[in-house]
């Protein structure tokens with residue numbers, strides 16, 4: 001192994017990190033503190049050439065491979081015990097073409113960097129609600145965010161991807177080049193290759209939009225969630241509204257509505273007025289704010305290194321019984337940073353066909369996320385059990401669809417196939433064409449067609 005690694009380091013432009021290196025301990029960490037894996041080798045790449053070399057090295061050494069973009073995957077699929085980690089975290093460049101209204105971003109960029117660069121020109125595309133999340137994993141699996149109801153998912157705004165395939169070949173996937181691969185990467189995650197860069201379509205957004213959080217005491221949760229349900233029955237495309245049962249920094253349990261209206265400020269003020277006037281808020285930050293600020297306002301609630309365990313499904317309707325169940329479980333939530341989130345989908349995201357991309361969830365409704373998050377290893381068992389129990393109690397309300405980017409590490413074997421629903425078979429056929437030996441399997445894995 002050492003010979004091959006030495007040979008590679010002579011032309012590698014990034015950094016090769018081995019377990020004995022000082023940089024190793026920090027380099028092996030990902031966002032979720034519950035994940036504690038030790039790769040045999042970390043190839044921190046600088047570009048496509050390094051990625052292709054790292055793929056070839058893994059083949060030569062017969063090592064399993066994991067790929068890291070932003071490192072946010074809750075299931076820990078972006079690292080590996082004993083294998084080779086292809087780490088793109090140093091590849092964060094974003095180049096905006098304001099005339100063409102496009103941006104090309106490298107595979108290790110986060111939404112923080114992406115929004116900062118695109119907002120220089122008053123442009124944006126749908127990205128994650130937390131700025132530290134990577135563009136790569138989020139886009140390849142879906143991309144729910146504040147602009148999705150106006151401009152559809154992150155992956156719907158993808159124009160092309162540069163990929164390194166399992167044999168080390170570099171290819172482009174777009175509507176014109178390798179269209180089967182382009183269809184599959186828009187939802188199929190990291191199953192087909194390592195994406196070195198992504199080209200996105202941009203839209204005029206902000207720089208000022210209307211957004212923020214209004215939080216109420218948990219004693220008002222039934223009324224607030226019923227109000228939220230009514231509000232989400234007729235939202236304009238510009239208006240994206242999430243609800244959450246959350247913990248304040250002092251540990252108080254609250255119910256909150258979090259929103260972003262990306263249209264003119266006067267319309268945003270009208271649209272958010274009803275939320276601000278409802279109940280007896282204990283916190284109200286909703287008002288005009290920079291679009292990039294909307295994308296960082298929740299960051300502090302998801303600190304790097306916190307221990308996380310998630311359960312999630314799409315929820316077609318929010319019945320009174322479902323609301324009662326969620327509140328009942330949240331009242332008993334032992335995780336000091338635990339949350340129950342409802343993300344509402346309507347508008348543009350629901351006007352894309354189920355099979356136009358590999359991401360099939362196009363019906364209006366909610367995505368439910370039971371998110372257990374806590375600081376101390378001693379609480380692992382009780383906090384994980386709470387999420388499992390709360391999600392289990394919701395199983396009679398949720399639909400069949402599940403978002404692959406929110407799947408944790410302990411789902412049953414059929415969960416990935418179920419998450420892709422009618423698109424799974426076609427994904428398997430594309431997988432057999434581009435990665436027949438399942439070289440890329442540290443992901444929510446699509447098995448090559450038999």
Ligand SMILES: Cc1cc2nc3c(=O)[nH]c(=O)nc-3n(C[C@H](O)[C@H](O)[C@H](O)COP(=O)(O)OP(=O)(O)OC[C@H]3O[C@@H](n4cnc5c(N)ncnc54)[C@H](O)[C@@H]3O)c2cc1C
Nearest residue numbers: 069070071072073078107129134136137138144190195443
């Ligand atoms: C705090 C937090 C907030 C989140 N908010 C949102 C949100 O608002 N909207 C939303 O839709 N999702 C959200 N997510 C979920 C998010 O979409 C997934 O965690 C996603 O996997 C993160 O992408 P990443 O690049 O950071 O992940 P990583 O952990 O780096 O990678 C995730 C997966 O993608 C693969 N992958 C990563 N980079 C590449 C690449 N360049 N080429 C090929 N494969 C690659 C990896 O192999 C792995 O399987 C959030 C997650 C967290 C932890």
